[in-house]
Structure formats: structure tokens, C-alpha cells
Amino acid sequence: MIESDGEVTRGAATLLVVPEWRGQRLSRDLDARVEEAKGLALAIGLDVVAVHSLRLRQTRAATLIGVGQIEAIRPDIDAKAVQLVIVDAPLSAIQQRNLETELGAKVIDRTGLILEIFGERAATAEGRLQVELAHLDYQAGRLVRSWTHLERQRGGFGFLGGPGETQIEADRRMIRDRMARIRRQLDDARRTRQLQRAKRQRAPWPVIALVGYTNAGKSTFFNRLTGSDVMAEDMLFATLDPTMREIRLPGIDKAILSDTVGFVSDLPTELVAAFRATLEEVTTADLIVHVRDIVHPDSDAQYDDVRAILDSLGVNGPQDGDAEAVEAVPQIEIWNKIDTAEPERRAEIEAVAERRADVAIISAETGEGVEQARMFMASQLTARHVEHRIFLAFDQGEAMAWLHARGEVLADVAEEGGHLLTVRLDPADRARFDRLWPSA
Template sequence: MTTGDTADTRAWVLHPDLKSDPDRRPSGPALEEAVALGAALPGLQIVGGTVVPLPKAHAGLLFGSGKIEELATLFQAQEIELVLIDGPLSPVQQRNLERKWKVKILDRTGLILEIFSDRARTREGVLQVEMAALSYQRTRLVRAWTHLERQRGGLGFVGGPGETQIEADRRAIDTQVVRLKRQLDKVVKTRALHRASRAKVPYPIVALVGYTNAGKSTLFNRLTGAEVMAKDMLFATLDPTMRRVELENGPEIILSDTVGFISDLPTELVAAFRATLEEVLAADLVLHVRDISHPATEEQAHDVAAILASLGVENDRPQFEVWNKLDLLTPDERDAARARAERQDDVFAISALDGEGLDVLLARIADQLAGAMFEEEITLGFDAGRQRAWLFEQDVVIEERQTEDGFAFTVRWSGIQKARFDAL
């Protein structure tokens, strides 16, 4: 295939089912997710996928010699150009398998990095992906992604045409990392200014979190009227999007859509994308959106809970579970899901696609946020002009009285607002 050819790269997905791994996931759903990951990257045609049972991993080649020969025959017959391996590969394993099969190979981390690089939209998102990719590439120093040059431009680190070949040596990568960190510091300062301006708005923040492809963006779009990318595709959203929503019989809120979580997320990306999830850390209420129709919905929920815990989201932060995609269930399954949700105070069964159950969810959100407000008496000295101005900017003052020593206030505010005030 020539560089000018626009045909998609023919790819095959392998899920190594390592029997000795006590944490291994069910192989069927794991392969389906890996195929969906591959389909999420433009320029790839996923021809097929295979679960490969592995009693143990082979150090140099991952698979045994017989399985390697069998797969080589398959790839040749199917004219496969790229193999996606749903798991980690060492640089030695990747190089050896590429030589044996005469195809390009991406492991799970490399594939997710490619998807993130293709989807990141904000300046911070792009920089964070580059940082994560450089961390991953530093041990490889191999130009691994040239097979995608003919499909789309790159960001340098993914081998786009005309970009500097940063994989040349470690010194070049380290120089690039220093440059990116400086740029990222500037962007983070800008985000801090945006956060400071949002802190002046007395709207509670409601953050949508969940496993990738759970339907968060579809729910976000329905509630806000926004046109955030909402496709049946993994990682459809990578940068947080925030919109104001006015609740009927409730307060105005800021609704935040966030990147989807996924099991075995590369450690480089957990660190790199921590800042994009900071709206979750500041949220008054977290909505955990689940694809209740997915066969591995329970495992996905555990993965989300683990990542939230690693990000420092406290257990006492208010959270609702939103069981989405009722429309994909059979009538009996739908009735059972509704009944289970109704028996729990903080669980809501909905369909973001057709709007079922949203009225009940929104009413409960309004009640929760109204209940989060409380009255308090505070006093300020005459020299506390900044704090006094902040209280009025937030519109939380019910009554102000002047005293001999300063001002006494009756305020009505949320715990988040109180914490912000204390930090002034």
C-alpha cells in the first residue's frame, strides 16, 4: 500500500487470556471492548478478533511458537497490516512479534494513547496526551506508529508526517518533556483563573462520571441542549465540558461531562488526566452513569469506583448511580431494573436516549442540592473587605449587621461555598 492510499489499515485484535492472572476479566466481554477500542481509532478496519488462552506468558514472544505460527498464517490470509494486543507488551516482545508476523503491533497502552491523541481537543488535553505518550515511548525508542501516517496527521509523538522524530534518543525525549511541562504549567495557571471565576458563581457543580461509552455525553446533551460529541464509541469525550442547567423547582447548576474511565487504564494516563477530572474533585454531587445493558456492568462499576478512589474522591461525597440505556433492555429486563432502582434511594434507572426516568432524577438532584444548603452566623472585622465582597458576590447573605468590631452575617450556603470562603 502506498503512502497516498486512503484505504483503512486492516487490523486484527488479540486478547491474551492469561490463566495465571488472578485479576483477569472474562475473555468474551474483554475482547468485545478491545475491538471497540480499535474501532474508535480513525483509519482502522477491524477485520476480526481472537481470544488466545495463555497458560503462562513467554518472556520474549508472549505466545508459544505453535500459536505464533498459527496466527501468522491467519494474518497473511486476511492481509492484516496491524495487530492490536489487548494487554501490555514489553519492547522486546513487540519487536520480536513484529518480526515474526511482519506486521505493525500496538499494545493496549499504545492504542489508548493513539485514541487519546486523536480525541483531545483543549490545549491542556493535547499537552497531557503528549506527556503520557513520551513517558510510554521513553523505554521503546521505536518509531511505532508510522502505519497511521497515511490516515491522519499526528502530534509529533505519534509519528505524524513532518514532525520531529522525538524517538531518536532519550535526550531528545527528555528535552521535549521539559518543554511540554513548561507549556502545561502555563495552561494549568489559566485553568486556575477559570476555576477562580467559577468560584464566584453560586451554582453547585454536578459531575458526570462513568465507564467509557456509558452514555454520559448523551445524557449531558439531553440535559443541556449542547452538541457535545455523543457516539456509540469508546472515549467519545476526552476533555471536560461544562454547561449551566436550570433545574425546575431547584437551583441552577453547572453540569460537567468528563472523560470515560476504563479498566487497566495506562498509569501514564491516570496521572496525565488527573487535572481534567478536577471538576469531579470540586463537585457538590457526582452522578455515576452506568450502562446497565452491558454484560460487565458490575465490573465496570468497580473499575470506576477504584479510579475515583485513586483520584481522592471522598467516600462521603454525595453520589447517585444512574442506570442508563434502559432502551437496550428487553421489556422484562427493563421492568426488573426499574424495580431494583426504586428500592434504593440513590439509584435511578433512565434512558438518556429517549428521556425515560429523567424527571425523577432531576427532581432528586434538586432535592439533594437544596438539602446541601444551610444557614450559619459568621462575623468579620472591618479589615475583611475581600471576604465581605465575596459573600455578596456569591449572593449568600440573608442579613448583615454592623457591630462594634465589624460585621455580623447570617448566610445560607453550601459546604463547598463555605470551604471556598475559608480558603480566602
């Protein structure tokens, strides 16, 4: 946590620096970026007392921002007793240390802030391990920032003697050892999850994964569909640990709905790697539902961020000739928060949606359009179904039940030795059936 060194606590006065480089990030609205950065700070209880949005011509190797911009920031730090400065951009260890020296306050970058949020929110043992792994990976190259004594050397050990290793090398070695232990624990958890996933694939229920940018309303939509009380607040990263619930859809007796962690622009690479195993649940889903805050000024840019992470997981099909990527998972979009749109803007959104076959418009908060979204999801799950004729022996009752639950049995004709079924199945389900009952 930020307060681990005793300098910064929850509710601390915080100054936010939002740099913008000329010619970069033009797809994003600056005001929206500022509000998102404020939301990240609010997510761990910080009090943002001042904001400086800075236009940069170039990056300064020593401090990221220029001397004149540092001078412009310093009066607010003194006048408002700022304890923490958040820079909404990645900082090198040297830049972070130099800024702390120049500003006289603790400094963290966007990556460090997101890691703090994840560290506070992770509820499961696996989630906490993933966050710790990401945090250790982040800190491994930044020891020089926090420790000024690390260049002193320890004495040699054993028979060789000699100058020994420096303190910083010893600390880095301890971090590497801890990371190796965590990776082994996460591998064990991943194998357990793969076994659970295999059991779910044997069960005749489709899996639907909700994905989307953080604070797009996934958890509120999840609660509407399931009647659950998953944490759903107007707060970034309200949901971290994946949650699964059983739901009913029109014509589908049972489906499994999964709510996943929200994505964000510039998601730290350390976190993408650490949470990749958890996000792989998405790759085995039968349907991906991308929930979007369609009224947000950066809705299109947020869509691109989510798509980029889905591409990295391989759910959009092979990328750049990657033969190992999974087959593309069917996807639809749910355009949420329509109740917050002004009438003219709402009419524009509805006109665009009418020309799209993969979109439903809702307000998860009020319930508007949710029933139509349920019907839309059900139709997508059955859209690729193909009619098959399958013969089952009388003693293959489990296979019979599987087909009735997973598919649509159109005809059941008793013949000598068994039943001849005419059934509509998704191609993926037909492949699963053939693996489970190859003799059918």
C-alpha cells in the first residue's frame, strides 16, 4: 500500500498531473482522462485537491516534465499541504525519484496507482497472489528509488570470501525468489481452474462472459440478469475477482454468466501478465458480451482498449499468423447508460444501433432494454446451431440428457436398440458431444 512507509494515508491531499504529448492520445478527450485519473485516486480514498493538465513537446529524461512545469506545480503543493503527487503516465525509477526531490512529496505513476487499487480490492487468494506478483515485477527495477543504502556491500560467505554481493543485488534476488514461488502457486491454481473448466464443458450449459472498460456497468448488468448483489458502485475497478452465476434465458433453461475485471487504458503490462490466467476464462466462453458506456465521451477509445486486450488473449481469432490462438468467440455489444444521454444524443445512438446486428441498447441502472438484451443473448447462443441426426443406445441416458439440455431436440424416434434423435446443436457443442460420447 502507499501508506506502508508511513508517509501517505487514506484521505491524503493529492495533486494530479495529467501530461499530454502533442500528436499523441488525440483519440481521448482530455477532460475525460482527467476524470478517469480522479476516479482512480478516489478508488483508494485519496483526496484530489489540485489538478494540472500539461502539454508536453517532449519527454525529459530526468523528470518527464519540464523545469517550468515543475515550478508551476510547486506552489499548489505548498499551499494545499499535498502529500502525494500522481502522474497519469509511466515514470522511470529515476524520474520518480527526481520528481520527489524537486516537489518534496511522494510521487507515484499511473502503473503504481493501479497496482495499489488492485492490491486493496483483490478478495481471493489467487487474486492477491496475482497482484503481489505484478507489484514485485514493478518494484524489481525501482529499488533504487526507495533505498539509498542499497549500494553498500555485504561481506562474502563460505569459502570464496571476497566483496560479496551488494544489498541491492540481494534484495533483487529475494524478489526473484518470491516471484518464482508465487508463479508456482499460480500454476497450481491454474491447473485447478482448468479441471473446473473441463467439468463445466462436460455440463450442458453455455458460458457467457461479460467484458468491458472499467465502470461501464458490467456488474450492474450482471446483477440485473442474476438477481445477485455483486459489488456495483460508481467506482473504477469495483470488480476484480471473476464471479459466476446461473441464469435463465429465453429458450435456454440454464446458462453460466461470468463477470470479469474491468479493463482500462494503459493497463500495466505487469497486471496483464499476472491476470492473464484469470482472463483466459473468457477464451472458453460460448459468447462474449462487451458492455460499453455508450454515452462516455471516450467510448470509442475505450472500445479499442478492450479489443486490444481481447486480441492479446486470442479470442478474436488468430492474430498475425498465430496458429495457436483459439477460434474466435462470438461477440455482441451491450450499449449501457442510455438513460443518461440527452435526447438528441440518444436519437443518434439509437439510429446507429438500428444499423447494427450485434448491438442492444440498455440502462442496467433502470432496467430499460434488459429483457430485450436477454432475448438477444439467447438468440446469439443459438444462431450457429446446426441440425444433426444422432443415434443413442437405450443405455446412453446421460448422453440423452446432455442433448436435451444443451441442444433443441426436434424429434425422438424409437428404433431397434435405441433412439434416433434429430437435434439442433452449436458446432462447438457437437464437437464436445463427439469427444464425450465418440461411440454415439
